Amino acid sequence: MTAPVERYDRLLHLRRKFYNSVFLVLTGIATLIALTALFLILETLVVKGLAGMDSHVFTMSQPAPDEQGGLLNAIVGSLVMCGFGMVIALVVGILAGTWLAEYGDGTRLAAIVRFLNDILISAPSILIGLFVYQLLVRPFHGFSSLAGGVALSLLAMPVATRATEDIMRLQPYALREAGMALGANRGLVIRAIIWRASTSGLMTGALLSFARISGETAPLLFTSLGNPFLSFSLTQPMAALPTTIFQFAMSAYDDWQRLAWAGALLIAAAVLATNILGRALTRGSMQK
Amino acid sequence: MSTAASVSDEALRVTDAQGNARSPRNDWLFRNLCLSAVLAMMATLIGLVGSLVSGGWMALSHFGFSFFTTSTWDPVADQYGAAGPIVGTLITALLALVFALPIAVGVAVFLVEICPQIIARWLAIAVELLAGIPSIVYGMWGLFVLAPWFAQNVQIPLMTWVTPGSWLEAIVSGVPNGANIFTASLILAVMILPYIAAILRELLMSVPSHMREAAYGLGCTPREVVMRIMLPYVRRSAIGAVMLGLGRALGETMAVTFIIGNSHNFPHSLFDSGSTISSTIANEFTEATGDMHISALIALGTVLFMITFVTIALARLLLGRGGPK
Numbered sequence: 147m148t149a150p151v152e153r154y155d156r157l158l159h160l161r162r163k164f165y166n167s168v169f170l171v172l173t174g175i176a177t178l179i180a181l182t183a184l185f186l187i188l189e190t191l192v193v194k195g196l197a198g199m200d201s202h203v204f205t206m207s208q209p210a211p212d213e214q215g216g217l218l219n220a221i222v223g224s225l226v227m228c229g230f231g232m233v234i235a236l237v238v239g240i241l242a243g244t245w246l247a248e249y250g251d252g253t254r255l256a257a258i259v260r261f262l263n264d265i266l267i268s269a270p271s272i273l274i275g276l277f278v279y280q281l282l283v284r285p286f287h288g289f290s291s292l293a294g295g296v297a298l299s300l301l302a303m304p305v306a307t308r309a310t311e312d313i314m315r316l317q318p319y320a321l322r323e324a325g326m327a328l329g330a331n332r333g334l335v336i337r338a339i340i341w342r343a344s345t346s347g348l349m350t351g352a353l354l355s356f357a358r359i360s361g362e363t364a365p366l367l368f369t370s371l372g373n374p375f376l377s378f379s380l381t382q383p384m385a386a387l388p389t390t391i392f393q394f395a396m397s398a399y400d401d402w403q404r405l406a407w408a409g410a411l412l413i414a415a416a417v418l419a420t421n422i423l424g425r426a427l428t429r430g431s432m433q434k
Numbered sequence: 435m436s437t438a439a440s441v442s443d444e445a446l447r448v449t450d451a452q453g454n455a456r457s458p459r460n461d462w463l464f465r466n467l468c469l470s471a472v473l474a475m476m477a478t479l480i481g482l483v484g485s486l487v488s489g490g491w492m493a494l495s496h497f498g499f500s501f502f503t504t505s506t507w508d509p510v511a512d513q514y515g516a517a518g519p520i521v522g523t524l525i526t527a528l529l530a531l532v533f534a535l536p537i538a539v540g541v542a543v544f545l546v547e548i549c550p551q552i553i554a555r556w557l558a559i560a561v562e563l564l565a566g567i568p569s570i571v572y573g574m575w576g577l578f579v580l581a582p583w584f585a586q587n588v589q590i591p592l593m594t595w596v597t598p599g600s601w602l603e604a605i606v607s608g609v610p611n612g613a614n615i616f617t618a619s620l621i622l623a624v625m626i627l628p629y630i631a632a633i634l635r636e637l638l639m640s641v642p643s644h645m646r647e648a649a650y651g652l653g654c655t656p657r658e659v660v661m662r663i664m665l666p667y668v669r670r671s672a673i674g675a676v677m678l679g680l681g682r683a684l685g686e687t688m689a690v691t692f693i694i695g696n697s698h699n700f701p702h703s704l705f706d707s708g709s710t711i712s713s714t715i716a717n718e719f720t721e722a723t724g725d726m727h728i729s730a731l732i733a734l735g736t737v738l739f740m741i742t743f744v745t746i747a748l749a750r751l752l753l754g755r756g757g758p759k
Contacts, residue, residue, distance in 0.1 A: 162655050162657075162658070163655065165655070165657055166655035166656060166657040166658070169656070169657035169660075169661075170548060170656065170657070172540060173540040173541075173543045173544040173548060174540075174544060174548070175540070176536065176537045176538075176539070176540020176541055176544065177540060177541045177544040177545070177549075177557075179537055180537050180538075180540075180541050180561075180627055180628070180631065181557075183624050183627070184560075184564050184624070184627075184628065186575075186579070187567075187571070187572065187575045187624070190575055190578075190579050191571060191575070194578075237471075238471045238474055238475065239471075241467055241468045241470075241471035241472075242468065242471040242472045242474075242475050244468045245465075245468035245469050245471065245472045246472070248468075249465050249468060249469065250469075250472070255472075259472055259475070259476060261747075261750060262476065262479055263475065264750045265743065265746050265747055265750060266475075266478075266479060268678060268681050268682060268685075268742075268746045268749075269482075269685070269739075269742065269743075269746065270684070270685025270686070270687070270712060270738060270739075270742055271685070271687070272685070272687045272712045272715055272716060272735070272738075273482065273486065273685070273735055273738065273739055274482070276485070276486060276489070276715065276719075276731075276732055276735045277481065277482045277485050277486065279719075280485040280488075280489050280732075281481065281485065300478055303475060303478070304475070307475065331460065331461040332461050332465070333460055333461040333463075333464035333465060334460070334461070336464070337464070357566055358566075360568075361567070361568020361569070361570065361571075362568070363568070363569075363570050363687070363688045364687035364688060364712065364716060367716055367719065367720065368719045368720050371720065388568065388570050388688075391570055391574070392570060392688065392691075395573075395574050395577065395578075395692070396692070403578075406574065407574070410570065410571050410574055413568055413570070413571070414567055414568065414571050417566055417567065417568060418563055418566070418567070421562075421563055421566050422563070425559075
């Protein structure tokens with residue numbers, strides 16, 4: 147590279163080399179800072195979380211301060227409301243994504259919907275909580291797990307829609323043509339061929355939207371509120387892991403703070419596991 | 435010919451999984467089912483806007499423009515001015531961006547251009563996974579680890595070091611408990627860092643390799659390739675990615691609520707306690723005393739919606755279809 151050219155500027159060469167080294171070092175430092183910060187957080191989470199973990203966490207409900215107890219009511223509540231939210235979100239999201247990918251493609255409505263959906267994906271979740279409060283809590287005069295589930299479903303819906311559309315678009319057009327050549331109508335082609343070919347992708351989408359909502363706190367604060375007792379009722383307030391963690395962490399009791407860390411570790415582990423599972427499912431079936 | 439047609443008629447009596455014979459009506463039904471799902475989602479958005487505006491209308495019409503310009507937030511006297519939380523939201527989000535952006539760019543460049551690809555793949559996966567960690571975890575870390583450390587090792591030394599009365603003192607004054615605007619911004623920065631870095635990395639990866647190779651072929655150093663070729667190539671989308679991170683910081687609730695100190699006053703220094711729109715709503719909504727209090731909080735939500743909607747809409751326009759899920 148340094149073949150002597152007529153006007154070889156040694157100084158320029160050195161300067162460029164110098165700037166380049168500085169640049170490389172700076173990016174390395176940036177990466178180091180980022181990894182250190184994130185490592186510190188994970189380390190605290192794991193150490194304090196494991197310290198708070200014992201068998202009671204899974205078998206007993208929320209304790210009074212200074213008593214034995216666990217997070218059973220919160221874990222159950224989270225599962226119930228996330229499950230409820232996921233069912234609604236998946237039904238609506240998959241159908242809406244299907245319309246965007248198959249029927250609405252190229253129309254003005256589809257372009258608008260796609261844009262607004264992308265905005266909804268990143269909208270602050272606390273606003274969804276305010277909305278559901280006015281929709282389901284105020285008119286019926288009471289916090290309920292139903293409202294919490296609906297709030298979570300509204301958060302997961304845009305994610306599921308986007309994932310469905312993206313995955314269905316990846317299916318080769320020849321598949322659709324082959325189905326239609328056999329005489330199936332469009333709806334049948336979609337349901338019997340395209341959906342089936344996209345199964346693993348759809349499951350990834352479902353897992354990603356689950357990961358998205360399972361750690362959400364803000365939309366539950368004033369919809370499902372929280373409940374110190376184990377409850378399965380859709381019309382009563384219900385505890386959830388994130389809201390319980392929030393309440394416990396803000397409290398002045400050591401026991402509660404200990405449980406809060408255990409709960410935080412549980413949630414983070416669940417979210418990470420879901421994300422990893424989703425990625426593993428996608429591998430090979432869809433390249434992105 | 436006619437026999438062929440009749441044969442195909444016979445063969446075409448396909449049934450789907452539910453046993454319904456194929457028919458145009460069947461397709462019509464499914465198509466409109468899908469369409470109604472889309473419309474339901476749009477109704478959600480309209481309902482969201484409608485409920486925020488109608489719920490906050492009482493406070494907005496009662497206080498008028500002074501809702502945005504005064505900072506008296508007094509539930510006892512039923513007097514609400516939102517300047518404190520609004521300014522707090524903007525300051526923390528912008529500060530977080532200032533902290534996070536250079537580092538996120540550095541991480542993305544390092545992963546794409548410098549680090550050996552075998553390691554980079556794993557690091558990239560780690561960064562993306564970290565972007566998914568629930569914000570409440572960041573908030574707890576801020577409350578229990580960062581705030582005490584910050585008060586002990588930064589705030590108190592700084593406050594004893596600065597000369598009283600100087601401008602520096604004005605910046606660092608505040609209650610030395612580590613719960614303030616600055617630490618809240620730090621937590622937000624750590625939270626949006628993996629998010630922005632992951633998008634930037636994908637953008638840099640999307641630069642066609644012939645452009646990079648052409649630049650290297652001309653004898654460019656890696657720095658020149660990144661700064662003069664790759665970053666300009668993705669400039670538009672990169673701005674979108676940054677704004678998406680900003681939108682996330684603006685609307686974030688849990689990471690901030692733990693650590694910002696929750697005072698409704700106009701923040702007077704960098705180390706003063708403050709509040710953001712979302713932290714105010716999260717703290718007060720369930721304990722709101724009267725209709726006007728609730729309405730004022732929902733009006734705050736409306737303000738937050740407008741700020742984030744504009745930010746995110748711009749971000750998505752800049753990003754185009756390539757944006758993250």
